[in-house]
Amino acid sequence: MPIETVDLLVCTTCRSASPANPLAMPDHDGRPGAALVQALQEAAPEGLRIIPVECLSNCSRGCTIALRKPGAWTYVYGNLAPELHLPAILEGAQKYRAAAQGLVPWRERPEHFRKNCIARIPPLEAPNV
Numbered sequence: 001m002p003i004e005t006v007d008l009l010v011c012t013t014c015r016s017a018s019p020a021n022p023l024a025m026p027d028h029d030g031r032p033g034a035a036l037v038q039a040l041q042e043a044a045p046e047g048l049r050i051i052p053v054e055c056l057s058n059c060s061r062g063c064t065i066a067l068r069k070p071g072a073w074t075y076v077y078g079n080l081a082p083e084l085h086l087p088a089i090l091e092g093a094q095k096y097r098a099a100a101q102g103l104v105p106w107r108e109r110p111e112h113f114r115k116n117c118i119a120r121i122p123p124l125e126a127p128n129v
């Protein structure tokens, strides 16, 4: 049985990874999302596809990611710091992949996901939810 693939989109253009100091990181220091992409590409298990993107429209609360898969809800999460939240992202992505329609029970989500969900978007296949 093939492993279901989940897309993990990572904004590479957010300027801050610090919720306490948004937009404070100067351009020349590099973007934290790029570091997050690299860390995820090194640590991601089979079935988790890392996709760098430019802006998920959550700029003041970066880093920002989104999880999506066919037939499932899409979730956007923010306030992520590459050096702090890699384990939570991988845990949350694995649970999302395993959950029908991507609906992980709230209590089973990593704490950072529970407190920093920016948006959830219905599956394309379910126009009346």
Ligand code: FES
Pocket (backbone or CB within 6 Å): 011, 012, 013, 014, 015, 054, 055, 056, 057, 058, 059, 060, 062, 064
């Ligand atoms: S620049 Fe990252 S969400 Fe806009």
